[in-house]
Amino acid sequence: TNSKRITLSWVRRLKIAIDAAKGLYYLHNKSEERIIYRDVKSSNTLLDGDLNAKVYEFSLSKQVLQADASHVTTMVKGNAGYLDLEYYSTQQLTEKSNIYSYRVVLLELICGRVPLRGIGSADSFNLVLWVP
Template identity: 70%
Template sequence: MLIGISKGLEYLHNGSDPRIIHRDVKCSNILLDKDMNARVCDFGLSKQLVQSDASHVTTVVKGTAGYLDPEYYSTQQLTEKSDVYSFGVVLLELICGREPLCHTGTPDSFNLVLWVR
């Protein structure tokens, strides 16, 4: 499943013209077909990178809390790294069996990424 997601993101970032940044990579935006192949879906928040925006797009921050790249959140500069960060959170979810934000337990464990770190 993870290989399918990574291939999908790689295509969006490097194989499509214009390049596309998904902006909302999360478990609920991954579909499985009858053969259990993963497909990235829900492109409602995605952004196209045109040639003039070669390195990043400055935009209002959008996405799902817990999956947002902290650098994108603080600078409002969207890059492919934001999707890679979100993919890492999905990976942690699958490994740990926890949601990215959870308000039970100790305050140190509310955010999955901080808890793993």
């Protein structure tokens, strides 16, 4: 990949976190059709030239068809490091599933570490379990 790694200031990290949260809030509450994103992860957050964050890549998203519905029942899809365990066990996708995944993205921003590494190996790492 040709992506450049840059060190982000805490102010910039906070702005990215807020931008991503605003995008998810819009999908959950303000869009004409309510959408549960289903693939919240750092690599699905694009930064423009001014480092403004935009949520993109909606191929796994689900539209909530009933206005008062609390969830969408669906086959589990998404990235293991960001996956809400409740969604994984019940196959019921909710806005809370997006919030869980967003919290993993926040941990990445704060810690500068990937959510999962080397699963099944001696040096495996799980960011969610690493943070008390």
